[in-house]
Amino acid sequence: MHEHDLSKVGTRAKPAGEQVAGDPDKAFQEAEVTSEGEYGIPVITHCCLEPHGQVVQWNGDKVEYWPSTQNVTQVGNDLAKLIEVPANQIHTHMDYMGGGFGSKFPPDLWGAEAAQLSKMSGGRPVKLFLDRATELTIAGNRPSVFAKVKTGAKKDGTITVWQSQTWATGGYTGGNLNVSLFPYVFNKLENKRLNHTAVSINAGSARAWRAPNHPQLSFVTCSALEDLAAKLNMDALAFFLKNIEITTRPQVYKAQLEKAAEMIEWKKYAHLRSDTTKGPVKRGLGIGVNTWGGLGHDSQCRVTIHPDGSVDVDLCSQDLGTATRTMIAMVAAETFGLTINQVKVGIGDTQFPPSGGSGGSTTIGGVTVSTRKATVNALGKLFDLLSPVMGVPADGLEAVDGRIQQKGNPSKSMTWQQACAKMGTQSISEMGQNKQAEAVKEGLINQGTSGVQMADVSVDTDTGIVKMNRMVAVQDCGLVVNPKTAESQVFGACIMSCCAALMEERIMDQQTGRVLNPDMEFYKLAGISDIGEIIVHMDITPEHDARGIIGLGEPPAVGGVAAISNAVANAIGVRVPMVPLTPNRVLAALSQRRIG
Amino acid sequence: MERFEYASPATLKEATALLGSSWSDAQVLAGGTDLISLMKEYLVSPKRVVNIKSIGELGGISKTGAGVRIGATVTFDELSAHPLMRDYPSLVTAALGVASPQIRNMGTVGGDLCQRPRCWYYRGGYGLLAMKDGKSLVPDGENRYHAIFGGGPAYFVSPSSLGPALVALGAQVKLVSPSGSRTVGVDQFFVIPKSDTERETAIQSDEILTEILIPAARTKNATYEVRHKDALDWPLATASVALKMNGSKVGSARVVLGHVAPTPWPAAAAEKALAGKSIDEATAEEAAAIAVDGAQPLSQNGYKVQLAKVAVKRALLEAAGKA
Structure with a gap:
């Protein structure tokens, strides 16, 4: 039921094979500083406020179908196969929906069941929506990722090598990860060794969750790099900028890092790892980065x-x-x-x-x-x-x-x-x-976006409670059609990042095989007083405008967890290896530090 | 939810007459913020639900010769805003810490004391002691939110927000049945069940909790709650303190922990240690350490010892006006 310890998953592990670029062994030998760390981000669920479901009415030969879907054009074609009627007999409608985040594409078995019930009842409309417990148990989740990472650098802060062993689960279907994107955004690094193992566990299966793979890749990469910067005794921003040339879009990330730093007043609040001011409350800043495609569909x-x-x-x-x-x-x-x-x-x-x-x-x-x-x-x-x-x-x-x-x-x-x-x-x-x-x-649309998030947190080191002070987000998405709704996407993504960084976690019981928190009581989401101030800057420049329109749904949801985790490490002087950053995990990391 | 009969009596006498000799006969509905979800989850399926919100005599907050009387159907919201509560910041803080404005507008003080535990094994249908195959699921299971005091076999934590503050204030509750009434100290109201057939409170199925009585004695009192989320979250640990002062020194103290045991958990040794002392960082810290002495954390909840300690220290400093 757990995948946390790779040595204990036995035959449920499926290694994906090793990927090597450059000469990582030689690079580690030559590295002047190396850093090793372990990181973990658990399975989380989509937690759509409106659960999965639909109303269906079998009306003679025709089926009227009102699903909650992200996929109005195709979902009826898929339902047609399940209930064995010609696709042109299904009329799909959906005016509004209450959240999907990637989990609402197929008609699912509950769609087919509702249709059959309508047919059996002689054509009465059937409304069938999952209850909260079912929703959180089987309607999709975002896979976990656990990682052991070793990095190397020159004394001047130049990253020279990356090595990672990752493993993940998305339930019974396993847990793949596109590790070729490591180190995330800093992807032009020459020397790397990448291993990944998918682990199947007896639990509900994964579905796309806002920017599949990317939040986990960003969290592992930015955490490991920030740990390396700390080992170098180097300011994290200076370190990221030092290595800007190995990012996928150096000029863009440089400008965005500088803008975000200005917005969060980096010069005023930044310090090397560990806030040395008196009192139990420590403050810190952290950085996360993102990238995405976003090319318009047919x-x-x-x-x-x-x-x-x-x-x-x-x-x-x-x-x-x-x-x-x-x-x-x-x-x-x-x-x-x-x-x-x-x-x-x-x-x-x-x-x-x-x-x-x-x-x-x-x-x-x-x-x-x-x-x-x-x-x-x-x-x-x-x-x-x-x-x-x-x-x-x-x-x-x-x-x-x-x-x-x-x-x-x-x-x-x-x-x-x-x-x-x-x-x-x-x-x-x-x-x-x-x-x-x-x-x-024609220059109307394009793909490939970049963004930077920075977090400012305070940590009560007596209780382990992390408070968000501020989060800033600088985001490009080509030509912005409507700045207000674009900003709104980024605000929402920052809030989701706070939830994932501080609270969200699917908790499975080893003894009964059940999800223990399939509710909104112990499956915790941030409330309005937990998210602090969010400041969004849409990176609008003539160069970005000229690229055409690019989607924005995923990218701002990527870097926030990394930014918050890094801010906490910066505040308290030690990495909390696993998110969400709950009081027990923060206190455990602090006590390790005291022992160490 | 199973079908049930609904009764909405106008008097206490009618209400008690509608209750039964077992919990499956009838249950009392006030705010409904817990009972309805228990019924929806099939954890309780009473044949009859007796609404007591229409009974006027169960409401209101008033001064009596002996202290302050709080009617059982007073909501958290009413309680926290009432002028008579100004002497009881420990209760106000606890009331304001409850969940959300919606719950505080619906939930009642009587319900706060009578609500059932939030233990996920209990809520998942494994009974109050979380038993499976004759063994508690808690020690080897997911116990990050469970008890650090009490030593089993009950490992749930008392969910009551007001309980610890009421115990610290020496409050009593009145329980009324068709055969009469009795008054029980809040510290005696909460009990640790030893088997799955026992309950976690002293109330019987034919009784209604009608009022809370807080004695008049003046104390410096405060509650400190450690919650992961700022709102809409159960505390991880709390402490309520009430100090009878003798000049600048503590005459006698009550220190009661919350959310760390199956009942509000009085810290007698800490109370003793505080007598005769003035409250400052050092004495608060010392008392806090004594308060958690003897904790028996499980595999995942050792951190709650630290949180309980912090709660005691901060509640003491708050009560002494030194926070």
Whole structure:
């Protein structure tokens, strides 16, 4: 039931084989300073406020299906296989959902069961949602990772070598980890030796959890590197900057580290490991970094302009609470020179053209491109129609401020309503499509983001209780469509990081095989007074804007655990090897330090 | 949840008449913040639920000749805001530490004393003593939140927030049944069950806890709670102290630990050590160390010894106005 001790997992271990780059043995021989550490991050669950489930109604040959899903377009196709009906007989709807975080893609057996119950009852609607205990036990989790890491450096702080043995479980399915990303972000390091072992345990299986693999990779890497900096007696920020050239985007990370340092007042509050001021409460700062892809998924959009001037923008995407609707409306309204309340957005319905599932931070790129293309196409059709009427070539027209006008000449214009009235009785309906490669070439979307989080914590060394003072986040995501909702994503991610760093842990009982905390009482999540002040800076520069739109869902959820763990080590002078940083673990680390 | 009969009597007499000779006959509902979840989890399935919130005489906080009377259906919120509670900061702190505003608006002081333990083995259906195959699951299991005092076979911790403060203040509770009433010291109200058929409080299935009585004697009192989360979390350890002062020195002291044993846990040796002393960092620290002397931590909860110690020290300094 436990994977904490690799020597005790026996045949449930599946080693993935060793990966070696450069000459790690030689590098360790030549290293002037080495550091060794053990780190652990437990299995956590998604803890969606709205659990998994759906309403299903079997209506004659047709099945009306209202799941809580991140995947409106495809989930009905998967249900069709489970309940053996043609996919075109299933009509999927979803207006709103209460959290998914990667765990809500398939219809699951409870979807099929609900459909069968509806059928057996002669077509009555069946609502079947998991209760909290079931939700936390079987509806997915984020795998653990345990690590033994050895690093080496020159005296001047240059990292020369990384060696890690990691193991992980995500339940009965094992626990893979993309170790080739070690050391995370500082990935261009020449010498490394990487071993990973997946461990299966008799527990619920993993599902994607906001940036799969990355929070664990970031935690292990940033912790081990901060330990190395401490061994070198070097300021952690100076150490990270010293090694900036082996990061995947040196200029970007350098600028972000410097910005985050300015925001958290690094110069004012930073100290070498261990706060030596008097009293039981010690304060410290820590750094975590992130990276992600975020390339927009396939998406098709249908835009209809009606003769009365009303506009429909329809695509079968979904809003996970991130304001997908708002983004679509903004792009459409901007193309038409309208305000967003003049555009009616339809999503969450399989009657609309297909769009990808919302996973991997792919939604914003997908839906904005298809919307932009569909609206541009529809506007082109409207201009074609207006050109002879207005006596201006179609490519000489523009839509601004609720009017169609000759470019730059408001005196030759008509209102949007007047313009649409020229359509007579026929609506204009046009499609737009996001094709990834094409859209990247056109500069509309891209992939690859970076971010830095810094945490400022106080630790009561008498009780082991960690208090968040502040967390700052500097994050790029290409062209920001809406700064407010983008910031909101980062705020939420910082809060989730606080939860994972300080409180969240699935606790399994070795004797009964049960999850002991499948509730929101002992499966602890941070409350408003536990999260401190969060300060977000969207890294908006002309260079990032020029890259196009990139997704933001995952990356800010990556580095926070590392930042908090490092801040605690910086405060109390010793690494607490395992998160969450509970009072018992913090006190245990402190007593080790006293003995040591 | 099993089906049940619901009764909402208007008087105490009617209410006690609706109770039965066993817990499966009937259970008392006040705030419902614990009973309803116990019923939903099938941990209790009474045939009848007797709502006592409509009984006027069970509410209110008032001064009596002997001290202060707190009605059983007074909520945590009412308690913490009441002017008569100004002399009892130890109770106010404990009441404000309870869960969330929602729970404090619903939960009652009587319910705080009568609620069942939060031990995850108990809540998972293994009984009050967490037994499986004749053996407690706790010593070899996940016991990070369990008792460090008492020595078994009960390892759950008393969940009561007000209990330790009430014991320190020398409070009593009144229990009323169809055959009469009795008054029991809060220190006697909590008991350590020796078998799965026993309960953790002295109340019988045909009794209603109607009021709490706090004696008038003036004390300097305080509670300190160590909680992992700032709010909406059970304490890991608490201490409530009440000091009868003799000038600047302690005349007599009560020191009671919470969330470290199956009952509020009086630290008699620490109380004795404090008599005749003035409270400062050193005496508080010394008393705190004595208070946790004899703790018997399990495999994962040794840290609670330290937390209990810190709670005692900080509660003493708080009571003495030196925090």
